[in-house]
Amino acid sequence: MTMEPEGVTAPDPSWPLVIGVDGSAPSLRAVDWAADEADLRGVPLRLVHAASPDRYPGAEATVPPPPAGGVLADAARRVRTRRPGLRVEEEVVPDEPQYALVRAARTASVLVVGTRGRGGVAEVLLGSVALAVAAQAGCPVVVLRGSHDSQAVPPVRGRVVVGVGEHPAALRFAADEARRRGVPLEAVRAWRCPAYETTDLPLAAGEAAHLHEKRAAEELHAALADVPAGVEVHARTVEGPAREVLVDASHTADLLVVGARRHEGRLSPHLGRVTHTALHRSACPVAVVPHGEEGD
Incomplete structure (x- = not known):
């Protein structure tokens, strides 16, 4: 079939x-x-x-x-x-x-x-x-x-974690979940310094890392502008692969929220590496929120 x-x-x-x-x-x-x-x-x-x-x-x-x-x-x-x-x-x-x-x-x-x-x-x-x-x-x-844990409420760990990427659907879902549960929303943006930028002099490598971290913080701040008032938000940027960063964050969460791109016309299941890893290794339930190829 x-x-x-x-x-x-x-x-x-x-x-x-x-x-x-x-x-x-x-x-x-x-x-x-x-x-x-x-x-x-x-x-x-x-x-x-x-x-x-x-x-x-x-x-x-x-x-x-x-x-x-x-x-x-x-x-x-x-x-x-x-x-x-x-x-x-x-x-x-x-x-x-x-x-x-x-x-x-x-x-x-x-x-x-x-x-x-x-x-x-x-x-x-x-x-x-x-x-x-x-x-x-x-x-x-x-x-x-x-x-x-099979219990959705009351919260066990007291937070919802969301990986903040390029599409807002996962963030909206996570904010709604945090609001309903009455717990803080932890919004995480992972960043990496490309390998070729860290092979230079130590000072240059440090400057490159700082620029990538700064850009990640700016992107995270811009994404959180649409979070409804009344939701307590804890924002943080973390250096490392997004899939590892989110698995680590899941150990202190009641729910981990990730986005997944839906490919129109694709007949076989497909999940990105971040979502795939979260589903296999998360320490808490994982919500996979779909978004399309071009925005939401």
């Missing part, structure tokens, strides 16, 4: 928060996080269970396989226990998970995906479904690995 390319259009903030549910323990922990987040946003929570007919011989595409109802019912009971007033929707989709979730993202404010990685090598190997959905969904995607 061919993945359908997704354009980048801003999701309606009143749309449900959608989470993929498969009945596994990591999936149910992600349901807890999604329930907290949906309640925080004041939107319904839609539980989506993808059940490909190929996995159930003799089942028709229009008939949900027998286990699906139980999977959704267990997740829904868990949500209602945790967030009694939250509106819960249940949906069974007869398709492979990544295709079902990418389509569900078309009418989602946020899409949440849990993965099974937990500890050691398994923690580094992110699931293919999570990677595909993060690369192709048209709305922000939050990925939680097995070791991530």
Whole structure:
């Protein structure tokens, strides 16, 4: 089956928060996080269970396989226990998970995906479904690995971290998350001094580094001009590869927000190195916010 390319259009903030549910323990922990987040946003929570007919011989595409109802019912009971007033929707989709979730993202404010990685090598190997959905969904995607705390609120570490790049979509999303949670926003801009500029005399090398740091600080200051009033912002520039800088910052964050370019017409999943590394190595949940080739 061919993945359908997704354009980048801003999701309606009143749309449900959608989470993929498969009945596994990591999936149910992600349901807890999604329930907290949906309640925080004041939107319904839609539980989506993808059940490909190929996995159930003799089942028709229009008939949900027998286990699906139980999977959704267990997740829904868990949500209602945790967030009694939250509106819960249940949906069974007869398709492979990544295709079902990418389509569900078309009418989602946020899409949440849990993965099974937990500890050691398994923690580094992110699931293919999570990677595909993060690369192709048209709305922000939050990925939680097995070791991530399943609680969205109240804050555990008390901050949202965002990597500030060339596109403002990730920064807007992060600012909104910080405002909702009532925590500071830590805006990070990584910078590097090109290698050829550091092979000169020590004084010249120091001057070159200072210029790059100064430019990074100016770009960060300009980007933060659009952050809404009332959001406490901690801005900092850090020398080093952006992917390493953000992974380090994730250890003191409740949520790490990164941007991801959507390539119109691309049929295969594609994520940049920064986003790919964040998804595999972040110490907290990661929100991947899409933007297009030419701005937002």
